[in-house]
Amino acid sequence: MSTRDRILDAAAEILRTRGVAQATTKEIAHATGVSEPTLxxxxxxxxxxxxxxxxERVPGPSRVTITAGxxxxxxxxxxLVEATLEFYQRSIPMLGALLADPQRMATHREAMRRHGAGPDRAAEAFAGYLRAEQDLGRITATADPHVAALLLNGACFHEAFLRYYAGGPDADAAPRSYAEALVRSMAAPLL
Structure with missing residues:
Protein backbone atom coordinates (compact mmCIF):
# COMPACT_ATOMS: atom_id res chain seq x y z
CA MET A 1 0.00 0.00 0.00
CA SER A 2 1.35 3.44 -0.91
CA THR A 3 2.24 6.08 1.67
CA ARG A 4 -0.57 8.28 0.35
CA ASP A 5 -3.11 5.47 0.82
CA ARG A 6 -1.85 4.75 4.34
CA ILE A 7 -2.23 8.44 5.20
CA LEU A 8 -5.78 8.49 3.81
CA ASP A 9 -6.77 5.34 5.71
CA ALA A 10 -5.39 6.67 9.00
CA ALA A 11 -6.93 10.10 8.42
CA ALA A 12 -10.33 8.58 7.60
CA GLU A 13 -10.38 6.64 10.87
CA ILE A 14 -9.11 9.52 13.01
CA LEU A 15 -11.50 12.02 11.40
CA ARG A 16 -14.40 9.59 11.86
CA THR A 17 -13.71 9.15 15.56
CA ARG A 18 -12.38 12.61 16.52
CA GLY A 19 -13.72 14.96 13.86
CA VAL A 20 -11.83 17.52 11.84
CA ALA A 21 -11.87 20.09 14.64
CA GLN A 22 -10.10 17.75 17.11
CA ALA A 23 -7.89 15.67 14.82
CA THR A 24 -4.40 16.98 14.17
CA THR A 25 -2.06 16.41 11.28
CA LYS A 26 0.56 15.38 13.84
CA GLU A 27 -1.77 12.65 15.11
CA ILE A 28 -2.54 11.48 11.58
CA ALA A 29 1.16 11.46 10.62
CA HIS A 30 2.01 9.50 13.78
CA ALA A 31 -0.73 6.93 13.12
CA THR A 32 0.60 6.51 9.59
CA GLY A 33 4.25 6.29 10.66
CA VAL A 34 5.32 9.32 8.61
CA SER A 35 6.47 12.81 9.51
CA GLU A 36 4.18 15.83 9.29
CA PRO A 37 6.27 17.26 6.43
CA THR A 38 5.65 14.01 4.52
CA LEU A 39 1.91 14.36 5.11
CA GLU A 56 -11.59 8.82 -1.88
CA ARG A 57 -12.60 7.12 1.37
CA VAL A 58 -16.19 8.20 1.93
CA PRO A 59 -18.60 7.07 -0.79
CA GLY A 60 -20.72 9.81 -2.20
CA PRO A 61 -22.49 11.08 -5.30
CA SER A 62 -19.18 11.44 -7.16
CA ARG A 63 -18.90 7.63 -7.24
CA VAL A 64 -22.24 7.34 -9.07
CA THR A 65 -22.13 7.53 -12.82
CA ILE A 66 -25.52 8.16 -14.34
CA THR A 67 -26.37 9.46 -17.76
CA ALA A 68 -29.38 11.58 -18.57
CA GLY A 69 -31.64 9.70 -20.93
CA LEU A 80 -27.79 9.42 -6.24
CA VAL A 81 -29.91 9.49 -3.08
CA GLU A 82 -28.41 6.25 -1.78
CA ALA A 83 -24.85 7.53 -2.36
CA THR A 84 -25.67 10.90 -0.78
CA LEU A 85 -27.21 9.27 2.30
CA GLU A 86 -24.09 7.18 2.80
CA PHE A 87 -21.82 10.18 2.26
CA TYR A 88 -23.60 12.31 4.84
CA GLN A 89 -23.88 9.51 7.36
CA ARG A 90 -20.13 8.92 7.18
CA SER A 91 -19.09 12.58 6.97
CA ILE A 92 -21.27 14.09 9.73
CA PRO A 93 -19.00 12.72 12.50
CA MET A 94 -16.01 14.24 10.72
CA LEU A 95 -17.46 17.70 10.21
CA GLY A 96 -20.04 18.29 12.94
CA ALA A 97 -17.76 19.99 15.46
CA LEU A 98 -16.94 22.75 12.97
CA LEU A 99 -20.40 24.18 13.60
CA ALA A 100 -19.52 24.99 17.21
CA ASP A 101 -16.36 26.95 16.39
CA PRO A 102 -17.06 30.04 14.25
CA GLN A 103 -13.38 30.86 13.74
CA ARG A 104 -12.48 27.31 12.69
CA MET A 105 -15.58 27.24 10.48
CA ALA A 106 -14.52 30.47 8.75
CA THR A 107 -11.03 29.07 8.15
CA HIS A 108 -12.51 25.82 6.84
CA ARG A 109 -15.00 27.66 4.62
CA GLU A 110 -12.22 29.74 3.05
CA ALA A 111 -10.05 26.66 2.47
CA MET A 112 -12.96 24.82 0.84
CA ARG A 113 -13.60 27.82 -1.40
CA ARG A 114 -9.93 27.81 -2.47
CA HIS A 115 -10.18 24.10 -3.27
CA GLY A 116 -13.48 24.50 -5.17
CA ALA A 117 -15.38 22.39 -2.66
CA GLY A 118 -17.82 22.68 0.20
CA PRO A 119 -21.39 21.84 1.20
CA ASP A 120 -22.77 24.59 -1.02
CA ARG A 121 -21.90 22.31 -3.95
CA ALA A 122 -23.52 19.19 -2.54
CA ALA A 123 -26.81 19.47 -4.41
CA GLU A 124 -25.11 20.11 -7.75
CA ALA A 125 -24.97 16.40 -8.63
CA PHE A 126 -28.76 16.28 -8.35
CA ALA A 127 -29.37 19.63 -10.06
CA GLY A 128 -27.05 18.92 -12.98
CA TYR A 129 -28.66 15.57 -13.60
CA LEU A 130 -32.19 17.01 -13.32
CA ARG A 131 -31.37 19.86 -15.72
CA ALA A 132 -30.04 17.36 -18.27
CA GLU A 133 -33.20 15.24 -17.97
CA GLN A 134 -35.31 18.37 -18.27
CA ASP A 135 -33.48 19.27 -21.48
CA LEU A 136 -34.39 15.81 -22.81
CA GLY A 137 -38.05 16.30 -21.88
CA ARG A 138 -38.05 13.52 -19.27
CA ILE A 139 -38.75 16.03 -16.49
CA THR A 140 -41.48 18.64 -16.73
CA ALA A 141 -40.45 22.06 -18.00
CA THR A 142 -42.12 23.70 -14.99
CA ALA A 143 -39.91 21.88 -12.49
CA ASP A 144 -37.07 23.80 -10.87
CA PRO A 145 -34.06 21.44 -10.88
CA HIS A 146 -32.19 23.54 -8.34
CA VAL A 147 -35.04 23.52 -5.81
CA ALA A 148 -35.72 19.80 -6.37
CA ALA A 149 -32.02 19.13 -5.84
CA LEU A 150 -32.02 21.09 -2.57
CA LEU A 151 -35.05 19.15 -1.35
CA LEU A 152 -33.50 15.77 -2.17
CA ASN A 153 -30.12 16.72 -0.74
CA GLY A 154 -31.69 18.21 2.40
CA ALA A 155 -33.75 15.08 3.00
CA CYS A 156 -30.60 12.98 2.70
CA PHE A 157 -28.73 15.18 5.16
CA HIS A 158 -31.59 15.13 7.64
CA GLU A 159 -31.98 11.34 7.53
CA ALA A 160 -28.22 10.88 7.97
CA PHE A 161 -28.23 13.31 10.89
CA LEU A 162 -31.10 11.44 12.59
CA ARG A 163 -29.31 8.13 12.14
CA TYR A 164 -26.12 9.59 13.58
CA TYR A 165 -28.05 11.18 16.45
CA ALA A 166 -29.74 7.88 17.30
CA GLY A 167 -26.84 5.51 16.73
CA GLY A 168 -23.59 7.45 16.62
CA PRO A 169 -20.88 7.05 14.00
CA ASP A 170 -21.54 3.31 13.66
CA ALA A 171 -25.31 3.65 13.10
CA ASP A 172 -26.87 1.41 10.48
CA ALA A 173 -26.98 2.90 7.00
CA ALA A 174 -30.31 4.00 5.61
CA PRO A 175 -31.85 1.12 3.69
CA ARG A 176 -32.31 1.33 -0.07
CA SER A 177 -36.05 1.31 0.57
CA TYR A 178 -35.70 4.77 2.16
CA ALA A 179 -33.92 6.09 -0.93
CA GLU A 180 -36.62 4.58 -3.14
CA ALA A 181 -39.43 6.08 -1.03
CA LEU A 182 -37.79 9.51 -1.04
CA VAL A 183 -37.43 9.45 -4.81
CA ARG A 184 -41.00 8.19 -5.33
CA SER A 185 -42.25 11.09 -3.21
CA MET A 186 -40.12 13.65 -5.04
CA ALA A 187 -40.18 12.31 -8.60
CA ALA A 188 -43.95 12.31 -9.20
CA PRO A 189 -44.23 16.11 -9.51
CA LEU A 190 -41.14 16.22 -11.71
CA LEU A 191 -42.28 13.71 -14.30
Missing part, protein backbone atom coordinates in the same frame (compact mmCIF):
# COMPACT_ATOMS: atom_id res chain seq x y z
CA UNK A 40 2.03 17.95 3.83
CA UNK A 41 4.07 16.82 0.82
CA UNK A 42 1.12 14.68 -0.26
CA UNK A 43 -1.76 16.96 0.74
CA UNK A 44 -0.55 20.53 1.23
CA UNK A 45 -2.89 21.38 4.11
CA UNK A 46 -5.37 19.78 6.46
CA UNK A 47 -8.37 20.80 4.35
CA UNK A 48 -6.86 19.19 1.24
CA UNK A 49 -6.36 16.02 3.30
CA UNK A 50 -9.97 16.20 4.47
CA UNK A 51 -11.15 16.65 0.89
CA UNK A 52 -9.11 13.66 -0.24
CA UNK A 53 -10.60 11.55 2.56
CA UNK A 54 -14.12 12.66 1.62
CA UNK A 55 -13.54 12.07 -2.11
CA UNK A 70 -30.37 6.28 -19.80
CA UNK A 71 -32.40 4.12 -17.43
CA UNK A 72 -35.32 5.66 -15.60
CA UNK A 73 -35.23 8.99 -13.83
CA UNK A 74 -36.42 7.25 -10.66
CA UNK A 75 -33.66 4.62 -10.74
CA UNK A 76 -31.00 7.22 -11.44
CA UNK A 77 -32.19 9.48 -8.62
CA UNK A 78 -32.34 6.49 -6.27
CA UNK A 79 -28.66 5.79 -6.99
Missing amino acids: YKYFGDKERLLLAVLQ AGTVEDNLTE
